Amino acid sequence: MQPAVEFRHITHAYGSREVIHDLSLTVAAGSITTLLGSSGCGKTTLLRLLAGLETPAGGEVYLHGTCVTRGSRLLVPPERRGVGFIFQDLALWPHMTVLENVAFALRSRHDADAGGRAHTLLDRLGIGDQAQKYPHQLSGGQQQLTAIARALVLNPSLLLMDEPLANLDVKIKKEILTLIRSLHEREGLTILYVTHDHREAFSLADTVVVMREGRIVESGTVGEIKRSENEYVRSFLEY
Amino acid sequence: MGPLVLKYPVQKLILLLFLALAVVPVLNILFHIFFTPGVFRTTLASFNLYTWRLLGQSLLLATAVALLATLSGTALGFFLFRSDLPGRTLLRTLLLIPLFLSPYLLAVAWKDLFFLSTGTTAFITSPAGVVLVLTTLYTPLAMLIAGTALAAIDISYEESGWLLAGRRNTLLHITLPLIRPALFSAFVMVFIFTLSEFSVPAVLGVKVFTTEIFTRFSAFYDHTTAIGQSAVLVGICFLLLAFEARYLSEAPFLSLGRRGGHAGLYRGRGLRRVGLFFVLFWLGMSVVLPFAVLTGQAFHGGMAVMARALALLLPAAPSSLLLAAGGGMLILITGAAAAWRRPGTPPSPLNRGFDLLLLLLFALPATVLGIALIHFYNRPSLAFLYGGPAIILVGYTARYAFLAARLTGNALRQLPASFDEAARLAAIPPLRRLLHIHLPLLLPALAASFLLGFILSLGELGTTLMVYPPGTTLLPVKLYTLMANAPQPLTSAMTLVVMSITFAATTLAYLLLSRLLKRSPYAASR
Numbered sequence: 001m002q003p004a005v006e007f008r009h010i011t012h013a014y015g016s017r018e019v020i021h022d023l024s025l026t027v028a029a030g031s032i033t034t035l036l037g038s039s040g041c042g043k044t045t046l047l048r049l050l051a052g053l054e055t056p057a058g059g060e061v062y063l064h065g066t067c068v069t070r071g072s073r074l075l076v077p078p079e080r081r082g083v084g085f086i087f088q089d090l091a092l093w094p095h096m097t098v099l100e101n102v103a104f105a106l107r108s109r110h111d112a113d114a115g116g117r118a119h120t121l122l123d124r125l126g127i128g129d130q131a132q133k134y135p136h137q138l139s140g141g142q143q144q145l146t147a148i149a150r151a152l153v154l155n156p157s158l159l160l161m162d163e164p165l166a167n168l169d170v171k172i173k174k175e176i177l178t179l180i181r182s183l184h185e186r187e188g189l190t191i192l193y194v195t196h197d198h199r200e201a202f203s204l205a206d207t208v209v210v211m212r213e214g215r216i217v218e219s220g221t222v223g224e225i226k227r228s229e230n231e232y233v234r235s236f237l238e239y
Numbered sequence: 240m241g242p243l244v245l246k247y248p249v250q251k252l253i254l255l256l257f258l259a260l261a262v263v264p265v266l267n268i269l270f271h272i273f274f275t276p277g278v279f280r281t282t283l284a285s286f287n288l289y290t291w292r293l294l295g296q297s298l299l300l301a302t303a304v305a306l307l308a309t310l311s312g313t314a315l316g317f318f319l320f321r322s323d324l325p326g327r328t329l330l331r332t333l334l335l336i337p338l339f340l341s342p343y344l345l346a347v348a349w350k351d352l353f354f355l356s357t358g359t360t361a362f363i364t365s366p367a368g369v370v371l372v373l374t375t376l377y378t379p380l381a382m383l384i385a386g387t388a389l390a391a392i393d394i395s396y397e398e399s400g401w402l403l404a405g406r407r408n409t410l411l412h413i414t415l416p417l418i419r420p421a422l423f424s425a426f427v428m429v430f431i432f433t434l435s436e437f438s439v440p441a442v443l444g445v446k447v448f449t450t451e452i453f454t455r456f457s458a459f460y461d462h463t464t465a466i467g468q469s470a471v472l473v474g475i476c477f478l479l480l481a482f483e484a485r486y487l488s489e490a491p492f493l494s495l496g497r498r499g500g501h502a503g504l505y506r507g508r509g510l511r512r513v514g515l516f517f518v519l520f521w522l523g524m525s526v527v528l529p530f531a532v533l534t535g536q537a538f539h540g541g542m543a544v545m546a547r548a549l550a551l552l553l554p555a556a557p558s559s560l561l562l563a564a565g566g567g568m569l570i571l572i573t574g575a576a577a578a579w580r581r582p583g584t585p586p587s588p589l590n591r592g593f594d595l596l597l598l599l600l601f602a603l604p605a606t607v608l609g610i611a612l613i614h615f616y617n618r619p620s621l622a623f624l625y626g627g628p629a630i631i632l633v634g635y636t637a638r639y640a641f642l643a644a645r646l647t648g649n650a651l652r653q654l655p656a657s658f659d660e661a662a663r664l665a666a667i668p669p670l671r672r673l674l675h676i677h678l679p680l681l682l683p684a685l686a687a688s689f690l691l692g693f694i695l696s697l698g699e700l701g702t703t704l705m706v707y708p709p710g711t712t713l714l715p716v717k718l719y720t721l722m723a724n725a726p727q728p729l730t731s732a733m734t735l736v737v738m739s740i741t742f743a744a745t746t747l748a749y750l751l752l753s754r755l756l757k758r759s760p761y762a763a764s765r
Contacts, residue, residue: 053660079666095679104675105665154665155533 002065004029004158004190010059012045012214019045020056020214027207029064032184034190034201036225038236043194044088046211047160050192051085052078063097064157068109084151084159088166090143092135092150098122098142099131102149121149123158125179141172145179152183165200177204198237201224210236240523248458253576260624261637262596264615265456265473265603271614272470282467290451294471297448300366304373305430309422311374312381315521318514320386323504325511330518331386336526338379340738341698341715341743345439346372347722347734348529350443351536354727364443370441373433375525380432381425388421389414408504427479432677434475435604437701442722448472449701453606456705466614469607476602530738537735540728548732551721555712556740562628562713563697563744566635570692571685573636574643582677583656586648594644601641605701607695608637612706626708643688650684686752694745 005027012020020042022090026034035043048054050061052074061069063083068076092101099118106114122128125145127138135143144164150158157237181204184191195201201208202222209219210233218225218233225233272278315334319327337345349372353363362368363700396417397409415422437449448468456465537545577593586594599607612634616625624630654677662672678685700715706715714737722730 051660053663078660078663081664083664085661085664087657087661089655089657091655091661093661093676093680104594104662105667106668108665108671150661150665216359 001029003027003062004031004064006060006062007046007050008060008062008063010046010049010056012042012049012054012056018048018057018214022059023214023216025209025216025219027190027192029190030188031206032181032204033209034192034193034195034205035209035211036195036198036201036236037217041211042214043196043211044162047085047194049163051083051160052076052081058220064094082154082156082158084154084156085159086147086159086164087149088162088164090135090147090164092143092146094135097132097134098127098146098149099177101135101146102153105150105154118149118153121153122146125149138167139172141176144168144172144176148176148180148183152187157190158193159189161191163194163196165195173200174203180204181191213221247579248734250576250579253572254589257573257576257640260633261600264611265608265637267615268466268607268611269470270471272467278463278467280417282470285464285467290448290468293446293448293451294327296366296446298371300447301430301433303370304377304433305426307370307374307382308377308429309385309426311376311521312383313380313385313418313424314517315378315421316384316386316389317505318518319382319673320390322510322514324365324514324518330522331382333522333526334382334518335379337376339694340741341438341700342373342376343442343622343700343715344698344734344738345529346439346442347730348533349375351727351731352529352532355532355536364445366445368443369440369445369447372439373436375529376439377429377432378521378525381429382732384421384425384428385418385488388396388418390572392417392746407738410505427482431476431479431602434472435602435607437606438603438719442719449604449606452604452610453705455702456606460473462610462614465610469604469610472604472607476604477599478598480602502510520531533731538732540726540732544728545732545736548729548736552714552717552733552736552740553649555714555717558628558712559697559714560740560744562631562635563693565628565632566596566639566699567689567691567693569632570639570643570696571689573640574645574688574692575647575685577640577644578648578651580651581656582651582654582659587661590648594641596647597641597644601639603638605638605699606705608634609702609705612637612702628708628711630706630708631711631713632702634706635692635696635699638699638702639692642691642695646684646688646691649683654680686756690745690748690752694741697741697744738762 003026005025006073007025010020010023011018012107019040023042023046025046030152035046037043045054049056049069050063052068055069055072055074058071060067060071062226063076066076068074068081093104096104099115099122102121103114103118106117111117117127118129122131125148126150127142127145130138130142130146135146138146147164165176168176177200180191180193183189193201193204202225205222207219208222208225210217210225210228210230212232218230226237228234228237272282315406318324319331349368350360350363353368354360362479363371372376392414396413435449437453440447441450441453449472449562452465452468452472453467456462537548574597577597578586578590580590613625614632615621618625624633658680659672662676667675697714702718703713704716704719707713718733718737721733725733
């Protein structure tokens, strides 16, 4: 089966500071892969490179077999990559209601039933009754669900999630992780999930990729990572 | 991405137009001095002992005003931004009033105050009087700069100091050193404004370098010398800005609803008492007293004087308001174009370049800008611009677009990049992103830019006085020319009329904009 994502020999730098060093990684279609590592190890950068929000200094990025980035050239712009992205700060547009946030992309495509489709999605996620509220009127969990709905509204084949649950309490976190799992199973979505919390990573992932200073230290199934002999992985999992 | 010129073509067009209309005249004047045979030599020869003395006096006045305004502004900033003074938001707003009035109006009010209380205007019409008026005028600016810096200090720096060394030591050795760059900026900014100020010394009859340039130009028609002397002021301003360009160009005090900073408040009954006394004293001295006296003086001559003032000035009101509204709009458009970039991204070289250019034009003495515009536009081929109100609009825009650029730039900086990125990933086209996401969120800053531009244009005197075409009657110019021969009660009455028109127009514009903001999607997000 063709992989959903392929990074080939990616290098990336911010100014003179190199943050990704010759990194290669393959993500299987229909899998949930978590990128696990401490702050500043390059996990978020990798997601942004995949979405086309940044361009690498070198290497290639493939999406479903198509080369979308070659070196510093964007071959496919972000808007044509068909990816959903959930930002760490959620990036919900504060001047739009929940419904408007979700329906905006559909309306931009002149979808006559934008409101109806957005409402259906919100109902499925259990926040249909919040549709007319503004983001600041929602709880953290509801904001999270709105961001998920907005990312899913265009039916992406790939969902990128950048530490989306960082600021939620344990109970809500658990509920949303269960929801992400069920969405993945129902829709057959490929999910690339960034986190620094190994418990979160283990409860969700099929494959875990442990990163350190812009390099992959170890990758494998949850069981394989738990049994890893790598010193860094072991010390990381102790906390 | 695409080539640089094709990205945001409307922005590039606006900026190109601004360069051609406002920046080229200033560069042209410098070119004229250094490259026209004989001009440089004539300029040097015009500097006799009298001129040097005037320049020295201007520099001394600027130093005194900058020092006093920075000191008092810092104290006010501390009490109004970092202490638990009751009603500090209202007090802050009231103290800012002088900043929104044309300086010459304040000068008339002070003249009235001294005339009424001492029976003579001897003190207020001396260099010390100019220092007093300009200190009250620019202290709110220093308060804003110092106060914003004080409010941006992370409380944890000070809390650790309080635990180890007490509040007094923390204030002296941690807080004040942390805001040192802001204090220096306040000093430089007030220094430049005082050096450039024309209307206050002119109204108070004190000769300084800017009034000398004006006299040379308007009374003696000695254009070459006036242009040469202007270059000296331009040089001094450029030199000072070179030191401070970075901080002033960021101008964090020009922000709406600024984020960040978890500054705590200094508390205590004693501190509150001292603070309240000082703030109320300053408010009384700089706002309440001069305006109360001005009002008293205006009505001193009876209703007939007031009716005469109204009859003299009201005909000039419509054209003034119309031009000020046009100026506000052009200031907003130019400033926004100079600051525009994709939200959340750092300023581009184009943004930074224009920031600096606008700052230089902002700091340029108004009379010098006026001379530059006349020197460039006064030719038959450009008569369509020089002979009509367009030249005044160019002057307004050149003078104040910096403020709009900063307000917009700081608002853009506060928009997270992810707002735009989320829209891009959803394949929302650029124009739709601009109209539905960026503009609604920038609306308060854009409205504030227009309002500020409108108020400042309405009161602008220095450049307008130089460039206004025959047949155009504008409030500041009319008041300035009439007050030279008018008795004191009539001058006071006319000043009150101009102030009232300014206040009424500003309030109306504010109410209209507030209504617009309340109806906008932005309001719902608050």
